[in-house]
Amino acid sequence: MEVEMKIRGLMMDPVTNMPIVILRDVDGNSVLPIWVGIYEANAIALEIEKVATPRPMTHDLIKTLLLGLDTSVRKVVVSELRDDTFYALIWLEKEGQLISVDSRPSDALAIALRLDCPIYVEEAVLKSSKAAAASSDKVQSEELRRWLENLNDDDLGRYKM
Numbered sequence: 001m002e003v004e005m006k007i008r009g010l011m012m013d014p015v016t017n018m019p020i021v022i023l024r025d026v027d028g029n030s031v032l033p034i035w036v037g038i039y040e041a042n043a044i045a046l047e048i049e050k051v052a053t054p055r056p057m058t059h060d061l062i063k064t065l066l067l068g069l070d071t072s073v074r075k076v077v078v079s080e081l082r083d084d085t086f087y088a089l090i091w092l093e094k095e096g097q098l099i100s101v102d103s104r105p106s107d108a109l110a111i112a113l114r115l116d117c118p119i120y121v122e123e124a125v126l127k128s129s130k131a132a133a134a135s136s137d138k139v140q141s142e143e144l145r146r147w148l149e150n151l152n153d154d155d156l157g158r159y160k161m
Helices: 038-048 058-068 105-115 123-135 139-149
Strands: 002-012 019-025 031-035 072-082 085-094 097-103 119-122
Touching (some): 002 038, 002 123, 019 119, 031 105, 031 123, 038 058, 038 105, 085 105, 097 105
Parallel strands (some): 072 119
Antiparallel strands (some): 002 119, 019 031, 072 085
């Protein structure tokens, strides 16, 4: 089963100093942090902040191509968590036919933002993520888990490009 999520914010992990995209379900019950690379975080941040670039970025080019080919993005789904790596699918529709495309979650999220399509996470991914965090005996993981659970509106959006 898929759970609809929204991008709640983009911030830096205080432990690893890597960017994290924070997804929260529409009911506000579940939070899913996804660590992404610097360039991917930049692509997401540009769209969140509605920053215009002088030339099209890769995800803007993909948007233009899809629209030019009369193809819509129905949804993106964070579909799997395997070996601490998240996997995603972008679901396209062209002439009534649905096509799934394998994607990194960061790219799927950047495209979802640009095309204003829904974001989902498989329930199994949410459960696996919680189980992995709960079973970890590292102090840093516990500190990070507590930090993520206690985020408020003022904490989000502190990512600087």
